[in-house]
Amino acid sequence: MSRKARWGFLALVAVQALVLVGIAGAAELRLRSGREVVLQTTPVDPRDLFRGDYVTLHYEISTIPAGFHRYEVGDPVFVRLVREGTAWSAAGTSPELRDGDEPTIRGTVIAVHRDAVLDVVYGIETYFVPEGRGFEIETADDVDVVAVVDRTGRAAIKHLIVDGDVWVP
Amino acid sequence: MNDRSSPASRPDRKVAPDVVARLRSWHEVGLIEAGQLTDILEFERSGHTPTVTVSRHGRLVTIIGALGAVLIGVGVILFVGSNWQGVPAGLKLAMLIALVAAAYGAGWALRYRAAYPRLGGSLMVLGSFAYGAGIFLVGQAYHMPLDDPNLMLLWLLPLPPIAYLTRSGAMLLLAIGVGYGALGYRIAAWVDVGQTPFVVPAVYLAIGAALLAVGYAHERVPRLEALAGPYRVAGAATTTAFLFVMSFRGWYDLGTTGSNTGVPPSLLAALGAAVLSCAAALVTATRTGASPARSALEIGAATVVIAVSALLTASPAAPSLVYFALINLALILLIVWLVAIGLLSGRATPVNVGVAVFAVTIVARYLEIGLGMMGTSMSFLVTGAVLSLLAYLLERGRRGLVSTLDAGRIEHVA
Numbered sequence: 360m361s362r363k364a365r366w367g368f369l370a371l372v373a374v375q376a377l378v379l380v381g382i383a384g385a386a387e388l389r390l391r392s393g394r395e396v397v398l399q400t401t402p403v404d405p406r407d408l409f410r411g412d413y414v415t416l417h418y419e420i421s422t423i424p425a426g427f428h429r430y431e432v433g434d435p436v437f438v439r440l441v442r443e444g445t446a447w448s449a450a451g452t453s454p455e456l457r458d459g460d461e462p463t464i465r466g467t468v469i470a471v472h473r474d475a476v477l478d479v480v481y482g483i484e485t486y487f488v489p490e491g492r493g494f495e496i497e498t499a500d501d502v503d504v505v506a507v508v509d510r511t512g513r514a515a516i517k518h519l520i521v522d523g524d525v526w527v528p
Numbered sequence: 529m530n531d532r533s534s535p536a537s538r539p540d541r542k543v544a545p546d547v548v549a550r551l552r553s554w555h556e557v558g559l560i561e562a563g564q565l566t567d568i569l570e571f572e573r574s575g576h577t578p579t580v581t582v583s584r585h586g587r588l589v590t591i592i593g594a595l596g597a598v599l600i601g602v603g604v605i606l607f608v609g610s611n612w613q614g615v616p617a618g619l620k621l622a623m624l625i626a627l628v629a630a631a632y633g634a635g636w637a638l639r640y641r642a643a644y645p646r647l648g649g650s651l652m653v654l655g656s657f658a659y660g661a662g663i664f665l666v667g668q669a670y671h672m673p674l675d676d677p678n679l680m681l682l683w684l685l686p687l688p689p690i691a692y693l694t695r696s697g698a699m700l701l702l703a704i705g706v707g708y709g710a711l712g713y714r715i716a717a718w719v720d721v722g723q724t725p726f727v728v729p730a731v732y733l734a735i736g737a738a739l740l741a742v743g744y745a746h747e748r749v750p751r752l753e754a755l756a757g758p759y760r761v762a763g764a765a766t767t768t769a770f771l772f773v774m775s776f777r778g779w780y781d782l783g784t785t786g787s788n789t790g791v792p793p794s795l796l797a798a799l800g801a802a803v804l805s806c807a808a809a810l811v812t813a814t815r816t817g818a819s820p821a822r823s824a825l826e827i828g829a830a831t832v833v834i835a836v837s838a839l840l841t842a843s844p845a846a847p848s849l850v851y852f853a854l855i856n857l858a859l860i861l862l863i864v865w866l867v868a869i870g871l872l873s874g875r876a877t878p879v880n881v882g883v884a885v886f887a888v889t890i891v892a893r894y895l896e897i898g899l900g901m902m903g904t905s906m907s908f909l910v911t912g913a914v915l916s917l918l919a920y921l922l923e924r925g926r927r928g929l930v931s932t933l934d935a936g937r938i939e940h941v942a
Contacts (some may be wrong), residue, residue, distance in 0.1 A: 368636065372633075378686075379628075379663065382663065382670075386669075482676070484673060515670060
């Protein structure tokens, strides 16, 4: 292997380390700088051989009215959130991010029903739990997710509130 | 002529029994003299022809090394699955980076410093597995959706440059596999696959064709010859597998061809890549003086697959029977191509694969069409008889083709 190729190989290994640091860094930054919202959910408890135990979270804002814009599957959608009691719910949708006081969460349309109702994912539908403990969340009466939303609308899960208490993994 | 005291009659531990038996028969029918027989056996005993042994040994090391790397890689991924929540995030990250660096470092040292190229290559593949597992573990620690296409894309990006730098076929195959996964997730994110079911096979067919063409282009460039095989294997496997799956009529009755309303950008990109690859293969073939017949055959196969892919997606209103007939025709052409390319290039593998795919296709068509027309007991009887006859005919045909190859080799050597 030539000297040039050796340096190229070293650079590629370094890039891989940087990618790992970058993914973790971006997620940490979002958690620290984003605005906190509480979202109501209905969890189920699947298990995947390669992913471990996790709960799939279906939010109240996962199915929302489309509004006036005509969306297609794969389109981004920005959902304005308003506070209702302790939780936040959808107040309107738009195809672009708009300025405002209320937090706006970015999602992707995965299904359109009769041009009027959208199924949307926000990238916060999976919560990984220690092996065997998904059952605690699945059987709870009330599960809320405390998430953070950054200025671009991207969301990340901070923690869960199960039956009124912060759930400790 | 039947000199039983000749060296061929003595038990021999170094020379393979089939070689001794063959030499004896040549001696018995007068093709070689006793002296020549002795000379040949002495020559064989002296270890002057170690090529086959070394090659088999090398292949065994490669297979064992690759299996070891894959097992460790799967172990790392399963470890990810056990979800180690108790470990702080920073420590997790440090452990992952250390694992990736150690695997690549050890792989590089073994491959280029200690002259253990195969073991070193396997460890480098392990490093790539560890990197992929690391991406998903970090994603899991932050509760990211692990089917996010961007995560697979991040895994894919460094793999092809490493494969080219180290000329590692195993790394290239891993890159192709990860690329297929990334593409699958991306398609699922871009289009409603339930509504446009032909997009997925069309895209993979086009990419398979592109890989085939890229493989044949690499074959003509001495520096890149080591990477030609993985491209060819991946391309041939992808195109035959998808054409085979698409060759069932039920697909078209269930599928909603009429709902294809446009060509998605992903397919356009795939078709563009396939066309460019074909052009590149053609240009390389012309510049390196390959025979026009062989070049046309290689490029023609890719073009057939591209045309079928385009038809699948861009012609929404054709009746299902048209699709069924055209895909089966394309599959037969691909099988003929495999056999022809094997005969032309002197390789038995494409011939064997072509015959095997043909056999499976015939059986599948028979089961699809024939079984519905008979009672259960009758269908078992007829199936057994047909399969036995088919197996006999195919094996006979396959042996004929392979012996043609062997004859061609002997003629070439002579």
